[in-house]
Amino acid sequence: MGACPQSKQPLKLRVTQEHMQHPFDPGYFEEPFRTLVRGYPEADVYPYNQFRVEWGPIFHRGRLDGSARVLIIGQDPAQHETIVRRCLVGEAGRRVQGLLAKLGITESYVFINTYLYSVYGSVKAATRKSPLLVGYRNQWIDGIMDGSKVEAVITLGTAAAEAWELWKATPKGQASNVADAAVIHPTQPESSSNNDKTKKALATKKMLANWNIALQALSPVIAHPDVAIPLKLYGETWADGDRVAVPEGDFPAGLPTWMHEQDGWATRKGGNPLAKRRNITINVPKGTIP
């Protein structure tokens, strides 16, 4: 390889000149994540009657190279995450990207979920607190927090808040003094309002007020934002710019543009609960193919 250094240089130049650049997430090539991703809990820890174990685990989104300033803990992956194999890539992800942007964090973040698998029905307390489930997740948090630059942790919803508390109870968690904020889950307004517009507007207002409290608590502790900006709180409803696209560079290599610019392209279809559970139907958005 070192024999012909001159042959390498023109390669990069040619590619840069000819083709549009598509940053991508290089994935799990560094430890401890490479090892963690090889050996993950399966149906013995995540039972089939509470999780969609059949679709495989979804591990993270964002920086695993020690550059993250904010760790976000979500709940569980849904169908878009299952295809993309990254956490929070749909509407919930865009809302949290907006929250991060208000903290000046545009790149230096990492997401994990409370659960590796999509919740099916509800999760029993014994499962949620099982030592193998909690222990594996704590190894991820250890890997992210060990010698890292993380200045704040945001948990989305009650299960994620508990996940963080369970890490805080470990020796490493007790030794950590990183700031944290437990916020209402970004799609709680939808999940709690059952398509009732008035209820949804009220829940959105309540959630944004809750997020404003987190912003005021965390903004002062983010000492190294990607972009230094004055804190601008949310209003009583979503405003322009509050929802921010998930960066292409968070996605695996080669995924098409519509997968990171839109959602609604993956649905679960089936004539009965089992058929629906076995299915993910992907449709390229209309207008993509000229």
Next chain:
Amino acid sequence: MGACPQSKQPLKLRVTQEHMQHPFDPGYFEEPFRTLVRGYPEADVYPYNQFRVEWGPIFHRGRLDGSARVLIIGQDPAQHETIVRRCLVGEAGRRVQGLLAKLGITESYVFINTYLYSVYGSVKAATRKSPLLVGYRNQWIDGIMDGSKVEAVITLGTAAAEAWELWKATPKGQASNVADAAVIHPTQPESSSNNDKTKKALATKKMLANWNIALQALSPVIAHPDVAIPLKLYGETWADGDRVAVPEGDFPAGLPTWMHEQDGWATRKGGNPLAKRRNITINVPKGTIP
């Protein structure tokens, strides 16, 4: 990170003991592939009327770390490859894994395709020979061949044979004396027989005879097989062991077992050609969910 080396050791031990190990392909973190995967030809090079550009490019399967002894060039990705984001992961892939196994190659291989995108209809000669299409592919072959240990190249079908000839015509190709064999594409018996059993049996017999010629040519030049085994040629039809599973370690992290042990789980469905083109429907195989 170096401050607490003792905290790292138990991590690996715990994971190894508790959870089944799932090797995975770490992807595109090394050059020149990391750069090539950032900047790839799109619809200006691969027109929408000849390729399913809307699903994004599929780049490779196998070793990109310089350890490959055999390079296989396939044709184009289909729907399973589109979900897995790796080349030749279905039935064609299993047949070629079997061919490689007869050469003693179980790990030290790398696959690329002639085309980054799935062919839609047929490919025009001007597209097939376009300098940007050929040039980008040649950069991949350069990256694989530069200072590598590759001892043999196998091309699957006529388009792949031409792709290899076009690289052989470059300065680096002219300087290379690696052995090569152009073989009949592994699913040609199906594509040429239109569900006629007699035709398919004849085409299979012809293909296996063609593969036997390649085996006899390449077996002596594979100086460093993964496993030293005596050459056993194909019979006139598929025999037990001729089709070999695609290793789990060729797949991205976290993909479920059924994605690499089976195919037929991804189909294109739609009431008209455009709807069908926009769709990939995934169904978890029956019996997966207990």
